[in-house]
Amino acid sequence: MALKKTLTIAGSDASGGAGLEADLKAFEEHDTYGMAAVTVIATMDPDNNWSHGVHTLPIDVLQAQLKTAFSTGIDALKTGMLSTEEVIQTTGEAIAASDVEKVVIDPVMVCKGEDEVLNPGTVDAMIQYLLPNALVTTPNLFEAGQLAGTGTPKTIEEMKAAAEKIKALGAKNVVIKGGRALATDKAVDLFYDGEHFYLLETPKVETTYNHGAGCTFAASVTANLANGLSVKDAVVEAKEFVAAGIQHGWKLNQYVGPVYHGAKPRLGAPEVTVTEV
Ligand code: PXL
Numbered sequence: 001m002a003l004k005k006t007l008t009i010a011g012s013d014a015s016g017g018a019g020l021e022a023d024l025k026a027f028e029e030h031d032t033y034g035m036a037a038v039t040v041i042a043t044m045d046p047d048n049n050w051s052h053g054v055h056t057l058p059i060d061v062l063q064a065q066l067k068t069a070f071s072t073g074i075d076a077l078k079t080g081m082l083s084t085e086e087v088i089q090t091t092g093e094a095i096a097a098s099d100v101e102k103v104v105i106d107p108v109m110v111c112k113g114e115d116e117v118l119n120p121g122t123v124d125a126m127i128q129y130l131l132p133n134a135l136v137t138t139p140n141l142f143e144a145g146q147l148a149g150t151g152t153p154k155t156i157e158e159m160k161a162a163a164e165k166i167k168a169l170g171a172k173n174v175v176i177k178g179g180r181a182l183a184t185d186k187a188v189d190l191f192y193d194g195e196h197f198y199l200l201e202t203p204k205v206e207t208t209y210n211h212g213a214g215c216t217f218a219a220s221v222t223a224n225l226a227n228g229l230s231v232k233d234a235v236v237e238a239k240e241f242v243a244a245g246i247q248h249g250w251k252l253n254q255y256v257g258p259v260y261h262g263a264k265p266r267l268g269a270p271e272v273t274v275t276e277v
Contacts, residue, residue, distance in 0.1 A: 003033040004226035007069045007100075008219060009062075009091050010080025011040040011054075011108075017212035017258025018042075019080060023219035025261035026241070030223030035072070037065035039091070040083040050255035056083045059090055066094045076102035076226035078218050085125040092129025102225040105134040105171065106218035107143045123147065132170035136231060138218045139166070144176045154182070156190065156199065156277065163192035173231050175221075177214065180204045186273075187243065191235050200236060201273045202243040209249025209257025216259055217242040236272050244269035 006027045013019030020036045027034030039062055043053040077100055082088045095103055107126050123146050131137060131147070141159070145152035148165035153176065163174040178188040186201040220241045224234035245259030248267055252258055263269070 004075040006032040007035045007074045007077040009037045014043045018215045022212040022215035026216045026219035032223045035069045076222045078104040078222040081108040088125040095133045104222045105130045105137040134171035136173045137171040138175045140177045159190045199275045202270045210246045211258045239272045240269040
């Protein structure tokens, strides 16, 4: 058995739905061997309305993990929550110094429901250190607007314009996750490969149990790339995988409902419609 090796450089979500916990579950479901380099530990306080604590690990602890992981010969990697400019710079430089080409940058700026950027300065650092390494980047609407400097896109045309700007910053392929936020009757993502734009659509699911969807999507793209899929096929399968996870999202407690990371292989997935636009 020679499994492909996948790495997530991301935060730990102590509640298990997002962050590296989501990534490792998705890596496993895609039959790859998952590894993690932890950047920060996110905690949620049940005595204070599940408010988030963000505990960044010392930079030398991150560097030591990156050294471990890269020494094994990584086939594909993703980044997730990188909480400070120093963490972003260290991660970007380590990726650039490695020979890993299948690099998925999920430019996590906020957790759902919180709309302050994690830290001022992180957007510029992502542009400087992360995007130039990205084979694929997977911003949500808010993150796309921040990276593109356009403000949050509200239409498909605005998403296309933002994708072009993000591509110009060095990312080879851009997926903007509109999800169910756009005023359409489908959950719509836009995929731009630098030449063509494609809309990826699934039926909208009315649920708030979608915690971890973004991480699960980017991790699925990463594992698919490790397994040799083309970027487009990797993205389309990841959309199926996460749509199934959202369809079968469940209530962890009164505060949060994660996606069911194992839904697609066990319960099937909705069809993804792909349309060039
Ligand atoms: O979903 C974004 C996200 C990423 N990474 C970590 C998180 C969250 C949101 O809760 O906790 C570690």
